Structures are given as structure tokens and as C-alpha cells.
Amino acid sequence: SNCTMKWGEEQREGENFFRCDHGLLVNLRYVSWVGQSELLAGGQRLKVSRPKRKLFLQALADYIGGNI
Numbered sequence: 001s002n003c004t005m006k007w008g009e010e011q012r013e014g015e016n017f018f019r020c021d022h023g024l025l026v027n028l029r030y031v032s033w034v035g036q037s038e039l040l041a042g043g044q045r046l047k048v049s050r051p052k053r054k055l056f057l058q059a060l061a062d063y064i065g066g067n068i
Contacts, residue, residue, distance in 0.1 A: 016028040016029055016063050018052075018055075018056055018059045018060070019052070020039065020046065020047070020048045020049065020052050020053075020056045021046070021047045021048065021049045021052065022049070024046060024047070026039065026041050026046060027041070028059060028060055028063040029063075030042040031060060034048070034056075034057065034060065037050065037053070039056075
């Protein structure tokens with residue numbers, strides 16, 4: 001449910017997780033590829049919703065920039 005996802009996001013705040021689709025939290029540490037509407041994380045292709053794509057790319061860039 002939305003409530004559960006919101007709770008999950010709050011529990012992982014500051015831990016490099018990003019909600020890239022309705023029911024999907026991704027750990028940015030495992031993202032190895034980003035396409036137009038999907039990403040590869042932990043060997044799995046996952047959807048990135050269009051409204052979240054720009055924020056996702058920014059979060060990923062911030063994560064990478066802080067971990068070089």
C-alpha cells in the first residue's frame with residue numbers, strides 16, 4: 001500500500017534509496033546502468049517512471065559524486 005511505501009521511504013531516508021516507481025525502492029549503490037525508462041540494479045531491469053526520472057538521475061549523480 002502507499003502507506004507502507006511511504007513508511008519504507010522514511011525508514012531509509014539518508015541511506016541512498018530512491019523510489020523510482022509506484023512500488024519500487026532502489027538502493028542507488030547497486031545501479032549499474034540507466035536507460036530511457038529503466039535501470040539495471042543488482043542484475044535486474046527495473047522501471048523508472050517518467051515523472052521520477054529527472055529526480056532519480058539527480059539522486060544518482062549526487063550519490064556517485066559523494067562516493068568517488
